[in-house]
Amino acid sequence: MTDTPPRLGLRGISKRFPGVLANDDVSFDVAPGEIHALLGENGAGKSTLVKMIYGIMQPDAGTIAWNGQQVTIANPKAARKLGIGMVFQHFSLFEALTVLENIALGMDAKIPQRELEGKIREVMTRYGLKLEPSRQVSTLSVGERQRIEIVRALLLNPTLLIMDEPTSVLTPQEVEQLFVVLRQLAKDGCSILYISHKLHEIKALCDTATILRGGKLVDTCDPKVETSRSMAEKMIGGNLKTIQKPADRAFGKERFVVNELSMAGAGHFGVALKDISFSVRAGEIFGIAGVAGNGQTALLLALSGEETTHDAQAITIDGEPLGQLNAKARRLKGLASVPEERNGHASVPDFTLSDNSVLTGRDRLGLSVSGFLRPRAARKYTGEVIDAFAVKATGSEAMAGSLSGGNLQKYIMGREILQKPGVLVVGQPTWGVDAGAAAAIHQALVDLAAAGSAIVVISQDLDELLSLCDTLAVINEGRLSKPMKVSEADIEEIGLLMGGIHGDAEATRQAEEVHHHAA
């Protein structure tokens, strides 16, 4: 092992934060051209570790070697200079600026705008990443925002690319495309440090996997010889539960009906909803698949009542019209919802958990009486959520922002589920959530359905929908496909629907082109 030193060598890396040892004596190597997985639950210390590699933080102890030379990576600029690129899980984008401006801001060297745009388009076509450089970021969906980050990192021709959960918002075809890109990059000698919870992806893509648990390195193994299950168990340090779905599931009456719901898009670039119709029966879990930015956000807002429509009959719960009611009134009728963005939408980060329970539970749970709050009742309910969903928090008075992503999501799901809603609409229930928490959330949804509720899951994670749902439809450009039974669904066909290759969209596009020519 003396001929080629590893691209990246970590020795005895430790990092302590007030109250927690985030990394404890972590050592491993990444070889040139190797695709190396970094696995671990939320809070296992993966993010901290890659932040130190990328120069955002400095280790308290331990050394980092780059191509055999010991280095101090003082800041991300120094990291990029070495050839380290990173795609973050949480994006650092300016909402008010365009895609192009955001990328230009991230570049260390000043490149003329036209030249940069050319480069961006080149990277996008080479890797099949769809983006409009002149669009404002605030109008983009989560998936599109992530594409900006990927393009930004690839523009720098890195020799080590760190990817933090990159595929969570892509279609199966896009994931395949990304893998082709990553494999090509690896073949060209670029090392890739790949953080993901999707174990089958790691099996398909990675050469080596390093597993962290509680800040410590548990194992470095070959994912091709491990099973998904064995890796998951190393990750959580125990046995993994599989979803318990009663075999003989019978559905009750129709509880939630959406009938030709149409909505104008928000802002200049927002996706409009067009004639969306579906119905969900008691006990049924209805999945809506689709690539990010095809109207999922608009659909969730329209269903939750954050946006209302003039057509009262467009949305009904147990026959009662909801279309004109706002979120508060819909909750009282039994419709609960969980938006995909946890921080600042589903919860208020600088509020306590019990105040966050008041946010959506105050009317249904009687957490307020004649205009005044009942803090004790809120604390009691929050305590029940924390217990029932095994939320790791210091208690009901912990700030929501102090919880890790998975724990916050468990709390939010628990907050809605324990209200026993008749209908629950959830967006991205397990986005960025570790395997253990995801399993708990899935189980809770199945149990809620079994108790007679109708559930709608809007997710970009097709695997999640296939394992969780009874019925599935695909959303593309604001239109919803015909629902299909999951047991009879064809992955290939779903993938094509997600990519927008279905009769209606094609016909519309052609019609529009004709219209443009005429005008």
Added chain:
Amino acid sequence: MRLKLEKRPEPSRLMVVATPIASVLLTMLIGVVVFDAIGINGQKAVVDIFLTPLLASYKWQDVATKAAPLIIIALGLSIGNRANVWNIGAEGQYVIGSLCAAGVGIAAGGGGGGLIITAMILSGVVGGAAWAAIPAVLRTRFSVNEILSSLMLTYVALQVLGYLVGGPWKDPNGRNFPATAPLTAEQSLPILFPGTTVHLGIAIALVLPFVFWLVTARSVFGFQIRVVGSAPHAARHGGFDSKQTIWLAMLIGGGMAGLAGALEFTGALKAINLGFPSGYGFTAIIVSFLGRLHPIGCLIAGIVLAVTYVGGQVAQTTVHIPNATAGIFQAMMLFFILASDILVRYRVRIVRNPKNAPAPAAGE
């Protein structure tokens, strides 16, 4: 060695209280240094501005009279500031409030008594709220920034005042000075302690903070204000209407400013002239932030700012510095309180040179 800011896991409660106090102390310290540097007895100036009004009991009634409008206006503004609704036009709402009270008084002719006075005060509240409703309409209907519209309306309000006191409402016995006729005793607020200037409005200013405290801490409305200010998307998710919040915040801010104007007119000044607007509406913005947007904080901060007003007048005669000095001190306080805000969420750590870091633990 260098200083480093590190995010706290949770906002520091200690710093929420400590930074306003530190801001006042720092303002005093800088005051001493600067006045000494320009050849004025700095220590005496600072003592006169900040301490004499508190130590000399005959100044207490002045402090109380000045604190009352500051506290009342700041309470209203704090509601808006919490919800990220920035009403900068309290001065104008204060003026309109006083004018409405005067209008009702004039319309009542020589009549007076509890009912008339109550009507005067209430019309002040309504007038201030109505003046604040203009920026609220502009913001909710046409997305016009309320900072600009509310501020500019202040100057409109001053013109209205100038027109009324110089024209239709001019005191016929006032030797042609632009001012309203002094209020009769029947139309004035009762004095609480005979022989002083302590009027009923001061008692109202002492009670209101506790009412606001109860409402903001315990009511769904207070919750709504906090959510909208902290996370507007979450507020919508929770079923709170952002337009309704803007309306309520503006109306409460305007209503309180109008109340302060009506109380100042009927309790303290008894007549409206061109000197009636004395900047309380702007100083109350400082009170609101120095008081950490908390009702009880506003009560304390209102007294502190009133002390600097009174002390500024004391220092004018003792160390011969212009009255505007008080304004400089007030601005410095606002500057320090805003700058030190970061300490609530971040802690400062001294980082040693990385070379001095402990040697890495040896691996296997």
